Amino acid sequence: MTDLLSVRDLVSRFPVGGGLGSLFSAKQYIEAVAGVSFDLEAGQTLALVGESGSGKTTLARAIAGLGEDVSGDVMFDGRDVLNLAGSDRKALRREVAMIFQDAVSSLSPRFTVRALLLEPFQIHDMMPDDPDAEVDRMLSLVGLPVTMADRRPHELSGGQARRVGVARALALKPKLVIADEPTAGLDVSVQGEVLNLLNDLREKLDLALLVITHNLNIVRHVADYMAIMYLGRVVEIGDTQRIFDEPRHPYTAALLSANPTTDADAAEQRIRLEGEVPSLLDRPSGCEFHGRCPFVRDKCREVVPEVSTTQAGRRFTCHFPLGPDGAPTG
Incomplete structure (x- = not known):
């Protein structure tokens, strides 16, 4: 099977310092991601695991084409992500979607759920012929009643907001979904519901999932493979169950x-x-x-x-x- 995503020697760095001292010395950088390589096929889930500050989210943003000072090679569905521009970069945004960590704050409080779900179509000039039917389809896809469409984010529970975030990410039928701490802040019972939802959608839609988390119970539940990051590097990567059974x-x-x-x-x-x-x-x-x-x-x-x-x-x-x-x- 051909890899949907192939990452080789990826480096993402940020400038540090400032003030008067920086006027008389060379600019310093930190490498938040330092030479990461891995592959991901359609229908597979890879979990990025590590302590806070290990580079997980920076790596994910670089893969999605959101990094500013990135080098290496990122091939997504045959395209060179780091060298895309204009309409090609916009097309990548349709095929690589992100589910953000704070479900409620990532949803604009000014919009209803209907408006939030239709916004991706507006941004990409792809408004469906029957917007209301499309909203109903997306809500049903993530297990929410269609009556939820008229609510605003503050009227949703954490689990409902997370499901709206999932539906919004899937609106344009992406091939890769990046989920940043998909169960953060949720009750244990609701965490299980969200994980089952992601698993079901992966199988139903043949999605590739990249899950960022420090919750190892999530990893064991959803991930085919896991990559452990330390100081921006992958120190171990492989089959999830094998790593749990025998870490090297x-x-x-x-x-x-x-x-x-x-x-x-x-x-x-x-x-x-x-x-x-x-x-x-x-x-x-x-x-x-x-x-x-x-x-x-x-x-x-x-x-x-x-x-x-x-x-x-x-x-x-x-x-x-x-x-x-x-x-x-x-």
């Missing part, structure tokens, strides 16, 4: 062990990371995770690890990857 990178193992559980034995075996996340302005030498890694060795402090690839296609960057017993090899 210590950072992945630490994230998985921190997932809330009722298992007392698992809680006692939790990997606790020491220290703070390093600054992007002063990246550590060698393996950038070495200052927090419980298994660090001298080589980790000095030598940048290469990407290792298993026969099953799992990729990770670690000099001494973890084995089935959770202990480092080598």
Whole structure:
């Protein structure tokens, strides 16, 4: 099967500094995304996982053509995303849709649900012949009653607002949907409803989904593959279940062990990371995770690890990857 999305060595950076000092020195940049590569097929879901500030949302925005200082290669459905302009870039906006993290605040309070769902058609000059019928179709698609069309965002529950956001994202029949923390702020029962909805829509519409989250329960529920990000780099990527069963990178193992559980034995075996996340302005030498890694060795402090690839296609960057017993090899 041909990849819908192919990302190679993607870098996204931002200028930092300012004030009088910047007049007499070279401009500094931080690389929020630093050399990320992955592929995604239609009908598949990839979850981007990592702590806040790991570069997940910046990566997603770059893929959607919203980054400002981006290099590398991003091919979407045969097109070079980073070099699109004019009508081609506008066409990309129709095929790559985003579901934003704060469902209510991302919906204009001045508009009714009907107006919100029709706005994408207006922006792209694609107004349907029967707007009301199209609104009814979109509401039904996400499991909302058609009577919801006359409500405003403040009259919606969190779950209803999230469903409106999903319907709005799907309005122009995109091929890729990027969902940024799709269950943030929702009750546990409503989280399950939203996740089931996304799964059903992916299968029904043959969508590719890119889910940004730090909630590992979401990952296990919806994602075929997962990519773990640290300091703007992917430190491990592969089949979701395989990674849950046998993480190879210590950072992945630490994230998985921190997932809330009722298992007392698992809680006692939790990997606790020491220290703070390093600054992007002063990246550590060698393996950038070495200052927090419980298994660090001298080589980790000095030598940048290469990407290792298993026969099953799992990729990770670690000099001494973890084995089935959770202990480092080598």
